[in-house]
Amino acid sequence: MLELQSIAKRWTPKGASPRVLLQDINLQVQPRETVALLGPSGSGKSTLLKIIAGLEAPDAGRVLCQGQDITAKPPERRGFALMFQDFALFPHLNVQDNVAFGLVEQGLRRNDAREKAQTMLQRFGMQPYARSKVWQLSGGEQQRAALARALITEPKVLLLDEPFSALDADLRQTLRAEFQARITSSPMAVVWVTHDEAEARSVGARGFRLVDGRLLPVW
Ligand SMILES: Nc1ncnc2c1ncn2[C@@H]1O[C@H](COP(=O)(O)OP(=O)(O)OP(=O)(O)O)[C@@H](O)[C@H]1O
Ligand SMILES: [Mg+2]
Numbered sequence: 001m002l003e004l005q006s007i008a009k010r011w012t013p014k015g016a017s018p019r020v021l022l023q024d025i026n027l028q029v030q031p032r033e034t035v036a037l038l039g040p041s042g043s044g045k046s047t048l049l050k051i052i053a054g055l056e057a058p059d060a061g062r063v064l065c066q067g068q069d070i071t072a073k074p075p076e077r078r079g080f081a082l083m084f085q086d087f088a089l090f091p092h093l094n095v096q097d098n099v100a101f102g103l104v105e106q107g108l109r110r111n112d113a114r115e116k117a118q119t120m121l122q123r124f125g126m127q128p129y130a131r132s133k134v135w136q137l138s139g140g141e142q143q144r145a146a147l148a149r150a151l152i153t154e155p156k157v158l159l160l161d162e163p164f165s166a167l168d169a170d171l172r173q174t175l176r177a178e179f180q181a182r183i184t185s186s187p188m189a190v191v192w193v194t195h196d197e198a199e200a201r202s203v204g205a206r207g208f209r210l211v212d213g214r215l216l217p218v219w
Contacts (some may be wrong), residue, residue: 001028001029001030001031001064001065001067001189002027002028002029002052002063002064002157002189002191003027003028003029003063003064003065003067004025004026004027004061004063004064005026005062005063005064006024006025006026006060006061006062007022007025007026007048007051007058007060007061007062008020008022008023008024008025008058008059008060008061009021009022009047009048009051009056009058009059010059011047020212020213021044021047021213022044022048022051022058022210023213023214024061024214025048025061025213025214025215026215027208027215029157029189029190029191030189031156031187031188031189032184032187032188032189033189033190033205033206034180034183034184034190034191034192034203034204034205035189035190035191035192035204035205035206035207035208036192036193036194036199036200036201036203036204036206036207036208037191037193037194037200037207037208037209037210038193038194038195038197038200038207038208038209038210038218039209039210039211040211041195043210043211043213044210044213045161045193045210046161046193048210049082049159049161049191051063052080052157052159052191053075053078053080053082053159054070054073054074054075054078054080055075057071058071065078065079065156065157066156076105078156078157079153079155079156079157080155080156080157080158080159081102081150081151081153081155081157081158081159082150082158082159082160082161083143083146083147083150083158083159083160083161083163084161084162084163085161085162085163085164085165085166088142088143088146088163089134089142089145089146089149090134091134091135094130094131094132094133094134095121095126095129095130095131095132095133095134095137095145096114096117096118096121096130097114097117098134098145098146098149099117099120099121099145099148099149099152100113100114100116100117100152101113101149102149102150102152102153103116103117103152103153106153116152117130117148117152118130120148120151120152121145121148123148124144124145124147124148124182125144126141126144126145126148129141129145139166139167139171140167140171140175143163143164143167143175144178146163147163147179147182151182151186154186155188156188156189157188157189157190157191158183158188158189158190158191159190159191159193160179160191160192160193161193162193162194162195163175163179163192163194164176164194164196164199165194165195172196172199176202176203179203180203192204201219204219206219207219
């Protein structure tokens with residue numbers, strides 16, 4: 001289980017007074033549960049995901065995973081996966097090596113990691129693209145490859161930051177259903193950030209809106 005306890009974060013723009021981005025954020029997400037996070041641009045959604053991932057430190061509060069305080073744990077030791085819309089894949093690696101990346105980082109031998117990546121790509125119907133350059137793929141294929149890369153390490157927590165924001169409406173809908181099916185088949189706690197309320201309602205058993213630094217339950 002992922003748990004946020006009284007998370008707070010301020011941000012001081014250059015030459016301006018400090019702004020409260022997050023205040024007293026409390027949230028629990030169970031394994032196999034997806035929580036949707038809505039909120040206006042600049043409200044701190046990505047910042048909250050970065051705090052969960054360990055890429056940013058909160059000013060106050062704690063992040064717990066399975067009851068353990070991991071607030072000070074570096075991102076690579078959390079066993080979490082992140083998927084952002086931008087720079088989702090490494091442009092200098094082919095698809096297979098992108099997918100294998102997390103396993104190599106965990107210390108698996110490159111050939112073993114590639115073999116596992118092949119299996120993963122097969123499951124995603126992406127094997128024909130294994131040797132392709134990332135920029136040769138369509139937007140939807142890139143996001144599929146990014147999800148394969150996120151899931152291959154069997155993360156305890158999956159953080160999705162606007163995964164479909166660059167895709168057209170039809171493709172968003174197709175991928176939404178596909179991602180949901182893949183995500184719910186593993187025991188992860190998922191936080192899914194999106195601007196799109198219809199998407200949020202379809203993916204999230206519970207939904208929250210980040211307004212003035214606070215997390216308001218919407219459903
Ligand atoms: N290093 C930083 N740490 C915290 N906040 C920052 C930092 N740099 C910029 N900010 C500001 O914090 C605010 C929140 O940014 P954040 O990216 O979390 O918003 P968001 O809700 O994800 O917005 P969007 O929907 O546009 O992606 C923005 O005003 C941003 O400019
Ligand atoms: Mg954002």
